[in-house]
Amino acid sequence: DAGVTQSPTHLIKTRGQHVTLRCSPISGHKSVSWYQQVLGQGPQFIFQYYEKEERGRGNFPDRFSARQFPNYSSELNVNALLLGDSALYLCASSLLAGGEAFFGQGTRLTVV
């Protein structure tokens, strides 16, 4: 069975640009969450979506947005990139909101 898949695996962007990260949850999972992990720290919650509705939002600026599609896949969008947005972006899926979360391998974003 395929786990959580994220694309791309690595990405380099310039300050001020926009980026879209993609996530496909485990088959049957309806909840997708996004986390940002800065080097040397634990993941920080950005968003959670369940059944295509936003269920939670972390302390991130409005430059960060996300959505979930009818097939439960999800996109994370970040506008006006800053150097500080450089991080590993993790997607996690769970069967139910608040259930056991399974993480993908992440997208390594570097902003230069």
Added chain:
Amino acid sequence: GESVGLHLPTLSVQEGDNSIINCAYSNSASDYFIWYKQESGKGPQFIIDIRSNMDKRQGQRVTVLLNKTVKHLSLQIAATQPGDSAVYFCAENGFGNEKLTFGTGTRLTIIP
């Protein structure tokens, strides 16, 4: 505010010995606790979880202990192997709270 912290940032253990990783949390409303293992270049991998109505839970070579009185969580790994070398995170989720709050992580190194 809520936070999840770890007592030790690094831990070195001889192969075959047991290891204990500790974690303190501050949110008394925390209902669900999880330990994750993260290897270099990979996303966090679920190890074991425990709910607040339990004090102890065992898995294969791993045991999680929860002391709600002092808001302390520990992960015990028995008979450590080289493959156990990784960063270990504790995370918590409060009832009705959709997000996981992670600690900063402990790097476990198994010495051959």
